[in-house]
Amino acid sequence: MGLLDTYTKFQCTICGMDMKEIDFDVSYLAQEKPVCTACAGKVRILYPRSFTWAKYQPDLDPDHEYHGPSDDDDGFWFDPLREMTKEEFAEAEMRSDAERSMRRAKYGNAKGYFRVDNNERPILELGKGKKAPSKEYELEGVAELGSVSARAVLTVTRREKMYMVPIKRVEIARGDSLATQKVDAIPEGFWGRIILDGDAPYIYPGDLLAVE
Numbered sequence: 179m180g181l182l183d184t185y186t187k188f189q190c191t192i193c194g195m196d197m198k199e200i201d202f203d204v205s206y207l208a209q210e211k212p213v214c215t216a217c218a219g220k221v222r223i224l225y226p227r228s229f230t231w232a233k234y235q236p237d238l239d240p241d242h243e244y245h246g247p248s249d250d251d252d253g254f255w256f257d258p259l260r261e262m263t264k265e266e267f268a269e270a271e272m273r274s275d276a277e278r279s280m281r282r283a284k285y286g287n288a289k290g291y292f293r294v295d296n297n298e299r300p301i302l303e304l305g306k307g308k309k310a311p312s313k314e315y316e317l318e319g320v321a322e323l324g325s326v327s328a329r330a331v332l333t334v335t336r337r338e339k340m341y342m343v344p345i346k347r348v349e350i351a352r353g354d355s356l357a358t359q360k361v362d363a364i365p366e367g368f369w370g371r372i373i374l375d376g377d378a379p380y381i382y383p384g385d386l387l388a389v390e
Contacts, residue, residue, distance in 0.1 A: 190214035191264055205259050207267060215365075218259060221270045222367025223277055225258045226320065229351065229369070255351075281323045288333070290324030290389035292317070292364070292372065297381055314346065317372040317381060326364040326372065326389050333388040336380045345389075346375045 187198055191211040197204055205218040205227075262270065285291045296319070300312040332343040349358035350370040364370035381387070 188212050190217055192217040192267065205257060207259055207262050207264060211264065213259065213267070219365050219367065221259070221267065221274045222365065223281075223323070224270060224274050224367075225262075226367045226369065227255050227257045229255050278323065285323055285386065286388065288324070288388035288390055289330065290326050290366075291322045292326050292332070292387045292389055293319045293322045294381060294383050294385045294387065295319040296383055297378070299377075313376065315374040315376060315378050317374065317378070317387075318369070319372075320369050321364045321366050322386065323366060324389065325366055326370065328360075328362055330389045332372070332374075332381075333390060334378075334380055334385070341378075341380055343374055343378055343381075346373045348372055 187196060189196055189212070191207060191213055193214060193216070195214050195216075197212060197214055204215070205213045207213055259267070281291070294317050297315070297317050299315050301309050302312050304310055326345070326348055328345060328348045330345050332341075332345060334341040334343065347360050348362075348364050348370055350361050350364055350368055351358050358371050361370075364372075
């Protein structure tokens with residue numbers, strides 16, 4: 179018997195697919211009813227998971243471990259699906275389909291669209307107090323429509339000039355951590371990070387990037 183066989187098995191509340199508790203991408207409805215990634219993804223366009231910082235309350239959490247940018251903060255993911263019943267989820271699917279059609283009519287026919295929240299060039303720690311800018315350029319944001327593949331190309335239009343930028347890799351946060359991991363694609367409605375090889379000074383926060 180392998181290690182994974184020791185974990186509790188359960189089924190998706192929506193489609194009945196078998197899962198295991200080690201699946202960090204599993205979501206939950208109200209009353210801890212599990213939902214697989216594929217089913218949850220159908221409504222993420224309207225109900226994305228979001229990361230937030232909250233003040234640490236030592237009297238309520240004496241076993242707290244430091245995870246935030248300051249000793250007074252604690253980070254956690256908020257998932258609106260946890261407040262949703264199975265019946266409400268079915269209604270959310272219909273509204274998500276309508277929203278998807280509306281965005282498609284508004285945005286266009288690209289395979290995906292990514293809304294940029296932040297752009298930066300990471301600073302690398304070289305040791306002995308030395309630092310240097312990375313050769314990579316990062317875009318953080320949300321896949322507003324469709325998915326963002328690691329093998330895709332971004333199309334950026336700026337002052338009647340079009341730029342086509344190949345994506346080096348994409349990352350998303352897994353489980354309850356803010357740390358990101360390399361994946362094949364950023365799913366629709368998910369926050370993620372696009373990594374480019376080199377500068378992209380023509381991309382700004384607030385831009386909606388077409389992905390082909």
